[in-house]
Amino acid sequence: MLDQNVASATVREIPVDRVRANPFQPRRQFDDEELKELATSIEAYGLLQPVLVRPKGNSWYELIAGERRLRAVRLLGRSTIPALVRELADEDVALLALVENLQRQDLSFWEEAQGYARLLAEFDLTQEELAQRLGKSQSTIANKLRLLRLPDSIRHNISREIFTERHARALLRLPDQETQEKIAHKIVTENLTVQATEKLIEKIVDEAKPKKKKARFVRIYKDIRLFINSVRHAASELKKAGLNVTIDERETEGSWEISIVVPKKSSGKPRSRGRRQQVTSSSFADEKGLPSTRVVER
Structure with missing residues (x-):
């Protein structure tokens, strides 16, 4: 419907002023050199495509598309300038202005993003609705x-010739504004590639x-009685296994000592009197107040 409205418009000469x-208009920057080149082309070959405007009363017109040409x-x-004059609603005007710039690839990615945001806010559109209208x-x-x-x-002060959309996307990963600004400056001053x-x-x-932190496994006995x-x-x-085991416990001021005595068994030979194996297990407090163990064979 929008295309039909534009196509049915008639061309007329209207006062430039x-x-x-x-x-x-989503575009915020216009290159002076490019405008001079366009003016030279128009002077040599004429304006090949009229601008698009809508009437605003009292012989005034509002530009819809063609600001560089104007x-x-x-x-x-x-x-004067050749113009297509057509009655259009605000929403159609905004969409046409954005579409024209997108098709000509005249917008920076910042301007494109701002154009989308404005359309969503001005006309209460969802992202899906806007996507459908813009294809x-x-x-x-x-x-x-x-x-x-x-x-x-960053958005207003970074040159788009150096700073690309992929640079901007990478900055979004940084945790805070200060770091983003620091890296953005580094990108421009050192001409960093995207990679x-x-x-x-x-x-x-x-x-x-x-x-x-690496997990540390520390054996702690909260109550020495458990030990x-x-x-x-x-x-x-050991006693249940048939060994004649004796246990001796002694508590001192700084530790608790436990001795376990297990007799040695000979393999079919008479056992030497008085020879036996003594396993001493001593529990004592270390520097940190935690119990430790040592085993001694006598």
């Missing part, structure tokens, strides 16, 4: 809008992650 700028004609000092995917719209999370200091930028940011993100009971249980099990 009666044309107002498009309030929905500026170039003004540079030439001409008083784009919803993910494309969403990804462009994410770029607007970067601070204004170098992504590698640098990956390093920064990794270093910002909390370091995982002593374990030793007693071991002696009891």
